[in-house]
Amino acid sequence: MHQPTMTAKSAQSGSRPLKVALLVPNEALATGLETLLGRLDYVGGIHCWQSAQLLESLTHGECDVLIIAADQWDLLGEANETVAGALPRVLVLGDQLLETHGKDFSSLPSDGFLSMAELSLRSLDNALQRVISGEIPMPPHLARYLLAGNRSHVPPSGSGRSFHLTGRERETLALLADGLSNKQIARSLGISTHGAKRLVGAVLLKLGSPNRTAAVVTAMKTGLV
Structure with missing residues (x-):
């Protein structure tokens, strides 16, 4: 058809x-x-x-x-x-x-x-x-593979890399893990799209990730989400 x-x-x-x-x-x-x-x-x-x-x-x-x-x-x-x-x-x-x-x-x-x-x-x-x-x-x-595979390999507390995110950055990371766009993140947090873009950039920088997907993978591996 x-x-x-x-x-x-x-x-x-x-x-x-x-x-x-x-x-x-x-x-x-x-x-x-x-x-x-x-x-x-x-x-x-x-x-x-x-x-x-x-x-x-x-x-x-x-x-x-x-x-x-x-x-x-x-x-x-x-x-x-x-x-x-x-x-x-x-x-x-x-x-x-x-x-x-x-x-x-x-x-x-x-x-x-x-x-x-x-x-x-x-x-x-x-x-x-x-x-x-x-x-x-x-x-x-x-x-599902990403979530299951990475959650089962979370390093023990105190081992591996440590990331210091602000409360707002942690909220942003959780929304990234849900696959939200910058505009959707801005709406969820009650901020401007520019503010959301800045928060996403800060999260990527702190996690040493080249893109959003890599940030989510890193976050799951380290138990941040």
Whole structure:
């Protein structure tokens, strides 16, 4: 059955079209993603990159969101150091990510995860819009794995790293763990979006995390949430 094109939510309302880049070596999968993206009316440009083009393309800021296959995700470790703050939003496409990237999971840049097994127009649309809004989309099974796997490995009291967060920062971290965007955090705390952004930045800095996902993983490992 033909599904209608999804309409962008308020996150994209009135803004320029979204530019999306794909780093997906599997040609059939890349073609399928292009087809789905072409049916989203807020996507205004789709670019297919090769691994060798990654650093140069990132440097030129050619996209707003990069959808990258899980087997290419390691490349962003080098890109993150080279391009620094120029990385676009990163949506990782794949399954069994923790099993294959366990040791690097919290250090590689990412803004969300999309299950290849559950890939559809609706799931792609949902993941893109949540990433745009500053949330951290991920399949339920990955969220459960993160929670169960990391809570069962909390270091004993007094061991491991110690983080000194203010009460407000702890509240912010708990909301981050729930997948809330800066705007939603601001509403929950009764502060401005700018204030929420500053608190999120402080949490990432204190936890030594490159992104929101890594901060939540670190927090679960150390029993902060």
